[in-house]
Amino acid sequence: MNYAKLKRFIVFFVAVALPFPLSGYFSQSFLSHTVFISAVFSCPDLAVSTVSSIKLSDKSYPDPLISDPVPDAPPADQNSVPDTTPPRSVPDKSEDLPGDTGENSSSEEISPASVTEESVPDASVIPTDRRGVIVKRHIQLSAGGYFISFGNNCLIKNLSSYSSSRILKELSTSNIPKIELNSNLPQALVYHTHATEAFSPYDNFFDTSYTFRSADNNENMVHIGNIITETLNQHGINTLHSDVQHDYPLYKGAYTRSAVTIKDYLSSYSSLKILLDVHRDAMQSSDTSIIKPVVSVDGEDCAQIMIIVCSGYGKDDSVFDNLRFAADLQSKLESLYPGITRPILFADRKYNQELSPYALLIEMGSHANTLKEVERSALLLSNALYQLLCD
Numbered sequence: 001m002n003y004a005k006l007k008r009f010i011v012f013f014v015a016v017a018l019p020f021p022l023s024g025y026f027s028q029s030f031l032s033h034t035v036f037i038s039a040v041f042s043c044p045d046l047a048v049s050t051v052s053s054i055k056l057s058d059k060s061y062p063d064p065l066i067s068d069p070v071p072d073a074p075p076a077d078q079n080s081v082p083d084t085t086p087p088r089s090v091p092d093k094s095e096d097l098p099g100d101t102g103e104n105s106s107s108e109e110i111s112p113a114s115v116t117e118e119s120v121p122d123a124s125v126i127p128t129d130r131r132g133v134i135v136k137r138h139i140q141l142s143a144g145g146y147f148i149s150f151g152n153n154c155l156i157k158n159l160s161s162y163s164s165s166r167i168l169k170e171l172s173t174s175n176i177p178k179i180e181l182n183s184n185l186p187q188a189l190v191y192h193t194h195a196t197e198a199f200s201p202y203d204n205f206f207d208t209s210y211t212f213r214s215a216d217n218n219e220n221m222v223h224i225g226n227i228i229t230e231t232l233n234q235h236g237i238n239t240l241h242s243d244v245q246h247d248y249p250l251y252k253g254a255y256t257r258s259a260v261t262i263k264d265y266l267s268s269y270s271s272l273k274i275l276l277d278v279h280r281d282a283m284q285s286s287d288t289s290i291i292k293p294v295v296s297v298d299g300e301d302c303a304q305i306m307i308i309v310c311s312g313y314g315k316d317d318s319v320f321d322n323l324r325f326a327a328d329l330q331s332k333l334e335s336l337y338p339g340i341t342r343p344i345l346f347a348d349r350k351y352n353q354e355l356s357p358y359a360l361l362i363e364m365g366s367h368a369n370t371l372k373e374v375e376r377s378a379l380l381l382s383n384a385l386y387q388l389l390c391d
Helices: 003-017 019-026 030-042 044-053 164-170 221-234 254-268 316-336 371-390
Strands: 131-137 147-150 154-159 188-191 205-207 239-241 274-281 284-286 289-297 300-303 305-310 344-347 359-366
Touching: 147 164, 154 164, 154 316, 164 316, 188 221, 188 254, 221 239, 221 274, 221 371, 289 359, 289 371, 300 359, 300 371, 305 316, 305 371, 316 344, 316 359, 316 371, 359 371
Parallel strands: 131 289, 154 344, 188 239, 188 274, 274 359, 305 344
Antiparallel strands: 131 205, 147 154, 284 289, 289 300, 305 359
């Protein structure tokens, strides 16, 4: 067999024997597949060299029956994801990944130096070469691509496998829990999977050596949880607060440990309905620039709030119960304090939300926000939740 015949055999094999796996590589449509075959016969030399360089992967494409085409992702600094940066000096730099509950995590302890336990130094002693830029920004996005519009100026960032039409259909009904005001029985639980997450001590710059984590419960998420808990109790919603630092001294596996805490509370208090895992986000555009998401309410800067709902459990009822509750809360927040929220993040992750139909992860600002800005937002969140539940 001469070279020309061998080449024709290879071209025929490419066109006939490999169309379906390669059609997945090049396109998901029959039309594109046909175009590809035409190209093989028209330019066999190019086709052969191209095919020889292709490494077929096990990449799976979304089921067109349940998933919209995925557009290009927006810039990372527009709408970030939960902080996955562990405290400094941790030997293993990876945190619980989306969908990872930490059962296989390392048992290495966080160095005491990784989480701040001392007072923050005065701004005047921070040298210039350690001063990073804090970018003050109001995160305001519009529908399109990943972003689905609903209600009054509300958005969902859809990173789940569910289609936009399915999500909007599910949001046609509400999911507001029925709670008993002024009850002796607990109605809500506030807790923190990442309790040591802390905020910027300085308003106009940040110390590039600072870990943004603190074991001091007056400076971290426990302090913010105290405000939410106390305010809800003042409104007559019997609320419990766990101040357990699930991320310290062991960081990895924090979601596994917080799941144990949740189950213990649910076992002790069957009246509990609402579960709020309160965090802060991290929005960073470079090593020397971090983003502070803010909105002005009554002339004062408040940290913007982002609600996260997980869709990675494979249980539609539970997933959409939580999403409806998140949408109801965001709608109430936006009606009271326009611009206070960033889009709801709806993604295929697992953050213990299968444990209740009213379980939310709430990001209170970012590491660039000051504690004062987040304290204000905690009051606004509590007030909106009260109005949602009791109106």
